[in-house]
Amino acid sequence: MTVIPLTELDPGDTERIGGKAAGLAMLIAAGQRVPDGFCLTTQAYQAGTVPREEVAAAYAELGDEVPVAVRSSATAEDLPWASFAGQQDTILGVRGLDDLVTAIETCWDSLETARARAYREANDVAEAQMAVVVQTMIEPRAAGVLFTANPITGARGEMVIDAAPGRGSGVVDGSIEADHYVLGEQIPLHPGGCLDRAELTELRSVGRRIQEHAGSPQDIEWALDDGGTLWLLQSRAVTSLFPVPEAAGDELRVYMEAGHMQGMLQPMTPMGASVMLQVSRQWFEMFGAKSADVSSLLTIIGGRMFLDLTAFVRAPGIRRQLPESMALYGPRVVAAVEKVLEDPRFTPRRLRIPVGTLARVVARTGPPMVRGIIGALRRPEAERRRVLASAPAVRASCRARSDVTTAQEHLAVAEEVHLDVLSGPMLDALNPLWAAMGCQGLATVLLHGLATESEVSAVVRGAPHNVTTEMDLRLWQIAAEATEHRQLLTETPVAQLVSQYCEGSLPEIGLEGFLAAYGHRSAAEIDVGVPRWAEDPAPVFDALANYLRQGDHDQAPDVRFRRAAAEGEAAIEDLVARARLRRAPLAPLIAFLLRRTRALIGLRELPKFLWLYALDRVRQELLAAGEILAGRRLLTEAGDIMFLDLEEVRAAAETGTDQRDLAAARRATHQREMRRRHVPVVLLSDGTDVEATLPVPENAEGLTGIGAAAGTATGPARVIRDPHGARVEPGEILVAPTTDPGWTPLFLTAAGLVTETGATMAHGPTVAREYGIPAVICVKDATSQIRTGQLITIDGASGLVRVEDEETGSAESR
Known part of the structure; x- marks a missing residue:
């Protein structure tokens, strides 16, 4: 059967009826008023010929020669993550069987236009089939679009209506200036607008019912006929909204995106997020805090890390200084926080400080931190050698164990390998950094009026002993010594170079030693779901090719770095000279602070570098567990484990829970989030992107x-x-x-x-x-x-x- 009345459609049968027809079926199932019509299924499209007799019979049921709207309903249309709005054709006012057959064929043809193909490619949709919806035409007094959440700000507590007299096609395609209504708690009125208060109230009520039935915010096309009857023409998910926190509770909360502090804007894999939350809890518990303290502070939304600022926004003694303290994170964050502070919903409230927890943390961390900072200030060279010497021991502690064989055992190692690194070497390596930052901050204060912050920060140019800088320069040295292989490394496809390296057929250029030292790193490296360079060295080959194209000796990385180091030393001399002329008594102290800053600031990358050894071990243990679970057919492949969380892996390992469907769904969601270009810097728990309201x-x-x-x-x-x-x-x-x-x-x-x-x-x-x-x-x-x-x-x-x-x-x- 290739022609089905709309009233008999199954909303879940998108492979046969397409997204638009499925949306209409959902509206009918929800008891909403939808114009009569029928759906020509994808089976007819696959046959390539319009079944004229079936269409004629269905058309006759609507009335003799009644004008109809013919709408595309592709299987890749009105999806939860991609609307495909306007990508395929709609033909209005079609009358007569011959014209109806022609309109159906036009809808079919629109599936393969250049714009439709480009849209599918951009949304990673491999192929699509076309169904067609035919409905009786409504000649409306007014029509338009209803969004059950604000599509601009993301606020789930607001609905937005765009309306115009007559047909709503001009509203949908943007060709006319529509009346614009934002419905919050109050119903606004537009003098001279095409909708009155009662009609707006009805639309809001209908929108709420449809959203509740569909389970997500909806984009609804509607029409009001001359008798004031409301007809619904289409409903689909609002695809652009950033997700809301899952467990925010009833109280309105405010979150700041924190991933950018680690250079992460892409979403973390579910396992990456799970490990990050676990590590944070372990860190807090290690120093006497409760795991609930971090659970309430760090939140994963849409795969991104957010910090809950609600308590600070409400605290009377903190909120006044909050915008200034947010300046470190940029003017966008500052402006958004200032907007939040003006919101009457965030009235000041006394901050409940867990005094006992705070005292335990200070007691356990304070004395060793003070000793470490003093030691770094007194003997920076000795302190630097001491903390750098911890790297081999950390690496050794994170090596694989031969006695681990079951999925449960691999999971246990993944959950425990952090503990020694967090409590000892990583924490210890932070002390020189605190000392350097303190020295730079105090020097900036003492030089106020004599030098800008930028001039003071120039002293760190070319700072020594930075593990990331040393990594980059080592890779440059490999490139410099591999010039005889320039053509091979710059003209061979990277995938082929990786294959040759893995096979052992690539000329020896020192890459094996580089990966032995730095193979536990990668872009987005705090996410254990991301492959390390040792697993996929393609980015390393990209960098080598980039360096080998460098032809200007003065711009060579090692030359530039030596020049930067000279500039850093010169900056110290210049600032000290200024101090001697204008603030002679302070000049010795300023010189001490600047030189300690330069001597220690390069160690800022070391704590994370050490932690990455543990993260790499976590990844390898999880992949080993994934291999076992895939062998038991609880996962499709080992890598699917990165799309579960730790508890879900435990359920598979201990009770045999089949997680294949869950992992596949999570992978698809992650891939969609990877395409998201905009992430709110400050987000409210009702979905409001605060910056969008500015x-x-x-x-x-x-x-x-x-x-x-x-x-x-x-x-x-x-x-x-x-x-x-x-x-x-x-x-x-x-x-x-x-x-x-x-x-x-x-x-x-x-x-x-x-x-x-x-x-x-x-x-x-x-x-x-x-x-x-x-x-x-x-x-x-x-x-x-x-x-x-x-x-x-x-x-x-x-x-x-x-x-x-x-x-x-x-x-x-x-």
């Missing part, structure tokens, strides 16, 4: 962000959203969503850095300062406002990015 700032000079590494640079932009397979030509300015140490090999050829998020003390900007390249962070939508090849000028002190009109003709961005 007025758009006007700046005629250019794009603004935070200056994170002093200096200026002018060059062609290179927009890169994923470091895998990317390259930056010498002199280009890297423009990226965010960066972490996995991106830093690209820094060695870049003239400067622009990111959409970040914090001045995050890994990427810190490495940029140490390399001596200017950096501007927190530039909203930089990767969409700037195009690869555009000439841009960045000022790493003021935070200004000026986009010139000309383009240099650089290759397209990834």
Whole structure:
């Protein structure tokens, strides 16, 4: 049967009736009023010929020669994650069987237009089939669209209606200026608008019922006829909304996106998020805090890490200073927090401080921290040698054990391997960093009026003993010594190079030693679900090819780094000289602080570097468990374990729970979230993207962000959203969503850095300062406002990015 009345459709049968018809079937099942009609299923499309007799019979049921609307209903349409709005055709006012058959064929043909194919490709939809919906036409007095959640701000407590007199097609395609209503607790009125209060109230009530029935916010097309009867023409999920927290409770809460502090904007895998939460709980419990303290502070939303700021926003003694303390995370965060503080729903409330917990944490961490900081200040060289010497021991403690054989045992090791690293070496390695940051901060205060913060931060340029800098320079040295293999390494496809390396047929260039030292790293490396370089060295080959294209000796990474180091030393001499002229009594102290800053700041990457050994071991143990569970047919493949959480793995390992369907669904969700371009910097628990509620700032000079590494640079932009397979030509300015140490090999050829998020003390900007390249962070939508090849000028002190009109003709961005 290829023609089915709408009243007989199964909402779950999308493979046969497509997304639009499934939405109509859902509305009918919910008891809503839908125009009569029928659906021509995908079986007819597959046959390639319109079943004229069946269509004629169904058409006759609607009435003799009645005008109808003919709408596409592709299987890849009105999906929960992609609407395909406007990608296929709708033909209105069709009258007569011949015209109806022609309109159906037109809908079929629209499935393979260039725009429809491009949209499917962008949304990772391999193929689609076309069903067609035919409905009697409603000649409305007014029509439009109802969103049961605000599609701009994400607020789930607001509905948005766009309406216009007559047919709603002009509202849908954007060709007319519609009446715009935002329905919160109150019903607004528009003098001269096409809807009255009663009609708005009815639409809101209907929207609530449909959303409750569908289980998610809906985008609903509707029409009001001359008699005032409301008809529903379509319903589909609102696909653009950022997810809401799962367990926020009834109280409105406020969250700040925190992943950018680790250079992470892409979603974490479910296992990566689960491990991060577990490690955080272990860390807190290790020092006497309760696991509930971290559970309430750190939240995973849409795969991203968010910090719950609600208590701080409400605390009378803290809220006044909160915007200033948020300045570290950029003007976007500051503006959003200020907006939250103006919200009457976040009235001040006394903050309940867990005094006992705080006392236990201070008692356990305070004395060793003070001793470590004093030791670093007194004997920085000795302290540095001591903490650096911990790396081999940490690595040894994280090696695989031969006595681990079952899935349960592999899981147990994955959950315990962190403990020794967290409690000892990693914590110990933080003390020199605290000392360096304290020295730099105090020096900045003492030099106030004599030097800017950017001038003080120049002392860290080319700072020694940074494990990430040493990693990048070591890779550069490999490239410098592999010039005889330049053609092989720059012209061979990366996948082929990886295959040759794994087979052992690649010439020896020192890569094995590099991966032995740094193979536990990668981009997005805090997520155990992400492969390490030792597993997939493709990014390393990309970096080598990038370096081998470098032809300017003065811009060679090692030359640039030595130049940056000289600039850092010169900055100390300059600042001390200023102090001697204007503040002579303080000059010795300022000199001490600046030199201690430079001597110790390079160790800032070491704690994470040590932790990554444990994360790598966790990943390998989980993959081993996944292999066993796949063998038991509880997972489809070993890697699927990264799309479960720790408890779900335990259920599979201990009770034999089949997790194949769950892992597949999670993988699909993760892949969809990977395509999300915008992540709110501040989010309310009702889904509101606070930044979206702010007025758009006007700046005629250019794009603004935070200056994170002093200096200026002018060059062609290179927009890169994923470091895998990317390259930056010498002199280009890297423009990226965010960066972490996995991106830093690209820094060695870049003239400067622009990111959409970040914090001045995050890994990427810190490495940029140490390399001596200017950096501007927190530039909203930089990767969409700037195009690869555009000439841009960045000022790493003021935070200004000026986009010139000309383009240099650089290759397209990834």
